[in-house]
Amino acid sequence: MEDARVEEAKAEAARIEEPILEEERTEDLEEIDTIIAELEVSRGRGNLILCVVNAPAYRDGIIRALSRRFRSKIIPVQEGEDVIQSLKSGDFDGVEVLVWTMPEKLTEDLADALNNFRELFYDAGVPSLVFSSQSFLDDVIRRAPDFWRYRGNYHELKERDGGLAFEAIKALSTSLRYQNKEDLLRRKRINEHLLEKVKDEREAAKILDELGQISYLLGDYDRASNYLKQELKISEEIDYKKGVASSLHQLGMLAQATGDLIEARRLYGESLKIKQDLGDKSGVASSLHQLGMLAQDEGDLGEARRLYDESLKIKQDPGDKSGVASSLHQLGMLAQDEGDLGEARRLYGESLKIKQDLGDKSGVAITLAQSALLEEMEGKLERSLDLIREAEKIFLELGSPTALQARQDRERLEQKVLNKKMHE
């Protein structure tokens, strides 16, 4: 009876806390969506949009996401001359957005360049999106007021939990399969209950591992981190190497999700070494997969391909169908990044078929959503909209934080389809 009350209280707590997390994530997503809308209406015209983001890793994540939607030229700025030369060069053929990243401090030379050459941002004929820290913007208002007055909109991002949700949808290497959000919450409650009862430390580590994965999938990164750190501590104490490797791997995924790519690489590397010592082929493949995603995030597409291929080769040996589907999805994204859209379509198709056969709903939704972006790139807007609607429906059923991203994509596509019809 007491257990039932505890379960009920935990379920209630879960119901209360989820909307709060969602609201925090939504603020930034809505701001990013506004930036996208503004870039859409500014196509082919000069505009000067300022965007405040403090953490460089978070900023880079947003830039990567935007670059998948707009052909972008990224211009890192250190001094005023970088701004003047880039704007005067007029070398913007095929570029849809100029993305400027400002240094930490506004030097006098840079303030002068922004003030005196502000009109060139509009003459460029391409919208400019200028990223800076909060303190840089504060300095701009005081010391480069002409530039400040000349701006279009400005946006402030808060970079709270799960802020990288706007990344392109990736096939993460997780082993948890579930049917819907209720299923995930039910497993969360069961595991929490078991954790209180369990006496064996190895079993406790396994439960913490699953709780870490569930929290990650629900977008509750702080809680996921707590569970995984506990798992790591226990596993180290009892010399349970598989637990150490698994917790390090998942902590790496958390670091990656929050934009700390250096820490993610370190954690994946440590995990990989343990898995290799244990002869855990499936684990090794999983680490290589995540390292491939890191390389892709950092723009090293050659290294990403090498790692995905290596991971895929290992997965094909023991017939790890789910892992193979994941690798095919990532290789599809790589082909898409490289502009080989036909190959991307083929790989997504193969990945989707395997996931459908396995009943892997989360995997199916991820590949459908990514296929929607591919169709959009090819101008097939109606098809793209159908796919993203299907993906959003599944993400909502699963209670996945990615549902927010799918919703944004769906709304954007609906607007595009409407615009297209009005012009026909």
Add this chain to the structure above:
Amino acid sequence: MRDATIKAYRNKRETIAKEDVESALEKLRRTYDRTLTEAHKRRALAIHESKEARDLDKDDGISRELLFSLTAVEYEDENGRWCDVDPLLLPLVEKWKMRE
């Protein structure tokens, strides 16, 4: 206005809603409130009271900075030239007054 317009556009509204304008204004006020130093705020209050924006001496650039950053604006009408805090920021003036 641009901020409110783009928000209305994003929310698929044909007209700009009051909440779009309020949210844009609130962001602008928050930014100025954070950016301005105490010296700027004191001078902005003085400008609001006196309707004049003058620096104290050649080393003092505070009034000039307020005018350049559009915290304060200059008007010209039948009464001649006069200055005040940007009307959009007047709620901040009330807030700063209460802290004085």
